[in-house]
Amino acid sequence: VRVTLTDALATARDPDARLASTFRLQEFEAIARERMTPAAFDYVAGGAGDETSLGENVAAWRRRILRPRVLVDVSTVDSSATVLGSRVAMPLAIAPMASHGLAHPDAEVAVARAAATAGVPFTLSTMSTRSIEEVAAAAPDGIRWFQLYIQEDRGLARAFTERAAAAGYRAIVLTVDLPVLGIRERDRRRGFTLDVPLGNFAGRTEFAGRTDPKASATDGYAMVAGVREASLVWADIATIRGWTDLPLVLKGILTAEDARLAVDHGADAIVVSNHGARQLDRVAAPIDVVEEVVAAVDGRAEVWVDGGARRGIDLVVARALGASCVLIGRPILWALAAGGEAGVDRALAILREELEVALALVGAATLSGIARTHVG
Amino acid sequence: VRVTLTDALATARDPDARLASTFRLQEFEAIARERMTPAAFDYVAGGAGDETSLGENVAAWRRRILRPRVLVDVSTVDSSATVLGSRVAMPLAIAPMASHGLAHPDAEVAVARAAATAGVPFTLSTMSTRSIEEVAAAAPDGIRWFQLYIQEDRGLARAFTERAAAAGYRAIVLTVDLPVLGIRERDRRRGFTLDVPLGNFAGRTEFAGRTDPKASATDGYAMVAGVREASLVWADIATIRGWTDLPLVLKGILTAEDARLAVDHGADAIVVSNHGARQLDRVAAPIDVVEEVVAAVDGRAEVWVDGGARRGIDLVVARALGASCVLIGRPILWALAAGGEAGVDRALAILREELEVALALVGAATLSGIARTHVG
Amino acid sequence: VRVTLTDALATARDPDARLASTFRLQEFEAIARERMTPAAFDYVAGGAGDETSLGENVAAWRRRILRPRVLVDVSTVDSSATVLGSRVAMPLAIAPMASHGLAHPDAEVAVARAAATAGVPFTLSTMSTRSIEEVAAAAPDGIRWFQLYIQEDRGLARAFTERAAAAGYRAIVLTVDLPVLGIRERDRRRGFTLDVPLGNFAGRTEFAGRTDPKASATDGYAMVAGVREASLVWADIATIRGWTDLPLVLKGILTAEDARLAVDHGADAIVVSNHGARQLDRVAAPIDVVEEVVAAVDGRAEVWVDGGARRGIDLVVARALGASCVLIGRPILWALAAGGEAGVDRALAILREELEVALALVGAATLSGIARTHVG
Amino acid sequence: VRVTLTDALATARDPDARLASTFRLQEFEAIARERMTPAAFDYVAGGAGDETSLGENVAAWRRRILRPRVLVDVSTVDSSATVLGSRVAMPLAIAPMASHGLAHPDAEVAVARAAATAGVPFTLSTMSTRSIEEVAAAAPDGIRWFQLYIQEDRGLARAFTERAAAAGYRAIVLTVDLPVLGIRERDRRRGFTLDVPLGNFAGRTEFAGRTDPKASATDGYAMVAGVREASLVWADIATIRGWTDLPLVLKGILTAEDARLAVDHGADAIVVSNHGARQLDRVAAPIDVVEEVVAAVDGRAEVWVDGGARRGIDLVVARALGASCVLIGRPILWALAAGGEAGVDRALAILREELEVALALVGAATLSGIARTHVG
Secondary structure, eight states: OSSSOHHHHHHHHHHTTTGGGGOOOOOHHHHHHHHHHHHHHHHHHHOOTTTTHHHHHHHHHOOOOOOOOOOOOOOOOBEEEEEEEESSSSSEEEESSSGGGTOTHHHHHHHHHHHHHTTTTEEEEOOOSSSHHHHHSSSSSSSSEEEEOOOSHHHHHHHHHHHHHHTOOEEEEESSOOOOOOOOOHHHHTTOOSSSSTTTTTOOGGGGOOOOOSSSHHHHHHHHHOOOOOOHHHEEEEHHHHHHHSSSEEEEEHHHHHHHHHHHHHSEEEEEEOOGSSSSSSOOOOOHHHHHHHHHHSSSSSEEESSSSSSSHHHHHHHTOOEEEEOOHHHHHHHHHHHEEEEHHHHHHHHHHHHHHHHHHHTTBBGOOOGGGOOO | OOOOOHHHHHHHHTSSOOOOOOOTTHHEEEEHHHOOHHHHHHHHHOOOOOOOHHHHHHHHHHOOOOOOOOOOOSSSOOEEEEEEEEEESSSEEEEEOOOOGTTTHHHOOOHHHHHHTTTTTTEOOOOSOOOHHHHHSSTSOOOEEEOOOOOSHHHHHHHHHEEEEEEEOOOOOOOOSSSSSSOHHHHHTOOOOOOOOOTTTTTTTTGGOOOOOSOOOOHHHHHHHHOOTOOOOOHHHHHHHHHOSEEEEEEEEOSSHHHHHHHHHHOOOEEEEGGGTTTTSSSSOHHHHHHHHHHTTTTTSSSEEESSSOOOHHHHHHHHHHEEEEEEEEHHHHHHHHHHHHHHHHHHHHHHHHHHHHHHHTTTGGGGGGGGGGGO | OOOOOOOOHHHTTTTSOOGGGGGGHHHHHHHHHHHHHHHHHHHHHOTTTTHHHHHHHHHHHHHHBOOOOSOOOOOSOOOEEETTTTTEESSEEEEOOOOOOGTTTTTTHHHHHHHHHOOOOOOEEEESOOOOHHHHHTTSSOEEEEEOOOOOSHHHHHHHOOOHHHTTTEEEEESOOSSSSSHHHHHHHHTOOOSOOOOTTTTTGGGGGTOOOOOOHHHHHHHHHHHTTOOOHHHHHHHHHHHHOOOEEEEEEHHHHHHHHHHTTTTTTEEEEEEGSSSSSSOHHHHHHHHHHHHHHHHOOOOOOESSSOSSHHHHHHHHHHHOOOEEEEHHHHHHHHHHHHHHHHHHHHHHHHHHHHHHTOOBBBGOOOOOOGBB | OOSSOOHHHHHTOHHHHHOGGGSSSTTHHHHHHHOOOOOHHHHOOOOOOOOOHHHHHHHHTTTTOOOOSOOOOOSSSSSSSSTTTTTEEESEHHHHHOOOGOOEEEEEEEHHHHHHTOOOOOEOOOOOOOHHHHHHHEEEEEEEEEEEEOOSSHHHHHHHHHHHHTTTOEEEEESSOOSSSSOHHHHHHTTTOOSSTTTTTTTGGTTTTTSSSSOOOOHHHHHHHHHOOOOOOOHHHHHHHHHHOOOEEEEESSHHHHHHHHHTTTEOOOOEGGGGTSSSSOOHHHHHHHHHHHHHHHSSSEEEESSSSOOOHHHHHHHTTEEEEEEEEOHHHHHHHHHHHHHHHHHHHHHHHHHHHHHHHHHOOOOGOOGGBBBB
């Protein structure tokens, strides 16, 4: 059991020693708040509407009660798992998030490298600061997935999938819960706009005249508006499915009905997600509907969950309820802001240790030893 | 989809730019608190007894969980609905409230005009600052309803319905939950009395010698006392029903039993309401009894709901539970106090945008696409 | 309907005008805190243990939801009721409490007079400041009950019942939940002892040498210790029952089992009570077990309830659940401390108005019109 | 009934009179906070992870509602019970805890003596400050149990059981919920390590070269790491069972499944425990799973409970749910820090009084009179 944090590694890259005082993912948030602009911090932290779901996403995990078993041999704990056919060091992936450059100049390059070091998949957003190719070059051995927003010009969307496949990304994660942008009042109060460069668009001839890679405040939103696709329907999934041989993941499903449709339309995995509570307020915390979705999918696809996970223990809960991977978002950007790649290294090391200890203490040497009865 | 607030319009009428910083209905409250007298503010804000229900009215909406569906074509979202035979821009109406003059000198004229602009019905109270005719002249094309308190002299009450019909009001909303006035301690502590003019009584010969149109503090309450009708019973509903061909709406019902009686006595619509928690404390939040009432009514009348709605999302929740219209009260008076007609314009624009985004994000291009399964 | 507070009366006796600012029973507490010694205030206010039940007693009422009915003729509301054969102005009685002299020099005389004025029963404690006879003389027409603690010398206890009967008290209320004194930490921290005179013992020859009517600190507790009866058992109830023709009320029952035993042993009424949460912490709030007790008693005795009631609305809730009388304690002592007899007058006037308005607003002209369905 | 605190005794040993102001166990905590180093205080007070379970352990008891019975003869209350064949003054034992020397120089000697005085069992931890033999000599007549951590060298572990038996300890309490150490962030933030002497190891030839009895910070954790046994499995229980004739108690079980296995493997008693919420966060509060365990054990072993008990009333709750003994931990160390042996005397006297009063007030003269129906 690897129960000690790799402090030496983290502190070596932590000149001001702030990282060394972080012992849980939540603690990166305060450092990030100091290091990001208020508007960028709020863009990452904020949610839709009254932010009821934002709080519920975290609270829902905490309501789950573990049922630990004792006197099981846990002298060797193995936290690894298989996700979409890849062996990962723990059943966790970095959630797709726009514009890591808001948090740190190394942006997605730093996070992808830390993910590769930790042995967990990294998901690159269409709206990333660094490009598909740049991130692939920086973390060539890491497991990388590409998150796709569908452009109104479907040819452009297809080109993205081809670039991702060419650059060694192993899955396409299609966001299905952004037909229109949710109302995030923090951004309106701050007058915030995405005014950082968009790496996947910059200097690409196919976007010439369509968007400004260094979008102005207004243009930033215009670009997002251009990206979102209110007319995307289930029938389109077959088309998209045909663009690539990569596994297709549908992200943003919260009901058994849509989960069934997703597998009927060829999804290889479903991410139970409310988009980090950034789209529609007063929806279920994803972990609270995992069981409904797992039952509907009935083993025909992988079920993952996204939203509010903060602890290694959450990975055990997700597994017990039938979700084979947990995507983590905001805490990774906080860690990035707090310490660049070293910050993300530390965040992932904390999660890894927490997961290993949780496995040992619930009495399971491996994740396959986790049963439904491990959660009350 | 109209997803951008009509900021230009609002700011043009907003010399001190306070309106431009409001992004949710609750934010008008703080501005209203500055601009109204403490006693008038508390008269509007207060509730009965311990104000337990006052808080519950708002909290009950927030407990409802939406179940959004994805990959539905929402490229054109239409938030319109039909309410009592009129097409409205959204399934929302301005609740009847006394004495808008407490909030702003333009009083009901401003609110009725903003409602007409927004395409939603406005309900004029018997106890309004401006008269039936004045409001009709100011918003001739708007959908207007008249809220009726029954006078002890039934001839006077009937005369009100005739004035309303003559002035183009499209429904009579009869308040049935004020046999006596609830105990509102804020008013007692402030020594508050309705000392603004009552437009429907001023200069009318039929009230000569009965009330003082500019009632003194004591007289204000005396007039309300004169208006309320503790002896009004179900048998009277048939009489009132016979006074007019306008649809008859009974407002203030909280039980299946009374809902059944209402339709048996010819009500065209029922407003599930606890009078903004101003009458009896510790009653159900209206949204929590909508389903009970809808089941009892069984399609024989429209069921509306009133109390605590603050968000466009609430209109989706109401619809899913079977209520076809939501009445909104206090936030409209706050918006009126904050910015006159422009304030109410902005409040209604916020609700409209919230509703349209909510429809898109739950996966319904129109309200008729909302099903019971959209709420958990 | 009498909906206006008798302010004139109250203010006439309220030289410093503090009473006139009280609009709910809870508001007397702050004034009482100023006017009583800290130790006496805490003796009255405190509860057992962690005071969990102390808070629950009040909170439990607030959780109950009324189901108001409309369009019922409530032009005449009659709040009167019959309790143990006496007609009372409202189904409320003053709970027995020791040593009203802690709150005001007029002590039980003031409270008994105010109760008589208001038409509600007053219960005199064995441990009162003023004697059985003094209180009877001060409020000869009032309905008075006598609360009995059983002395180890049963002859003394019987003598109390005979004095009460002779002085026109109409019932014996036997406390059955004080086999030992509960642990009230506030009193221990304050070093509090009952050091006010005990009117029922002072100057009585039968107690000569047994107690000091002006007990010292230690003696005060010693006397209470002498009063409580840890060996009192059900078989004794028949004996006590035989001492008097007055109705026998057993106070302090919280289970269906004991309620059945109480009626089997001849109780005319049962008070569902946890002794104001002063005896054992973490017991049910009385209102929460009323239905269990009512079902067990099955009409063979009256069921009353005691603990946490603060509002006229509570009397409606109690009635709907089957309790025909509500005993109110601490707020009466607060009102006594705040304004002597005039304070209690005002407290009872507030309750009366609240009850009448609640009856009108739930749609019941009389208490007999209250049904189980009036509470959700 | 002994209802008065033995204040004379306590104050005699309480030169600064702080103890005399403690009336509930929680009050020792504030004094302990002043008298212990911040790191030592936090080591005792802290829990695993977010400390969700730490709070729940206490809260769960408070949610239980007692159902008191009246008119039962409680003139003589007897709080004694039989636990593992020993008669104890109350069904309570001192939980095993490491390094009492962190709280007070008299360490386990003081606590064991106070336990003996109070007639309750004391459990000595393997990781104690004072040795097995020293504690036995100091409290020769007390009921003493020995808590065992299994060393990797099983011979050393067996030697501990033999030393305990030789020194008159009456049971072996085997901790089964520490395969690895839980993550306690307070200790990490403080940089805390167990740097007090470990009495059971000091000067013992069998440990020569294995551990430093006055372990340095790092060594302290190293020693704990050496002690814990991630490979301990059910099959080992038979081996351990064979080392001694003493009763074998398995501590740290939270499920019916493991409870069944425990009795199948010869456990004489089971401690339902989450290790004071120090191992895995988000597990059930022990009292909440007692009934599940009692049902599974079905009388084949004693069931005890550990975690969060603070009141004598909790012993009644535990008994009603089927747990025959309650282990109390942190409050004892707080009391030790606050006043040495006299502090623990007072803490146990408070519990004893609370238990006796609770028995009288629920209507049970003895613990065997407590039934399941005494808890709602």
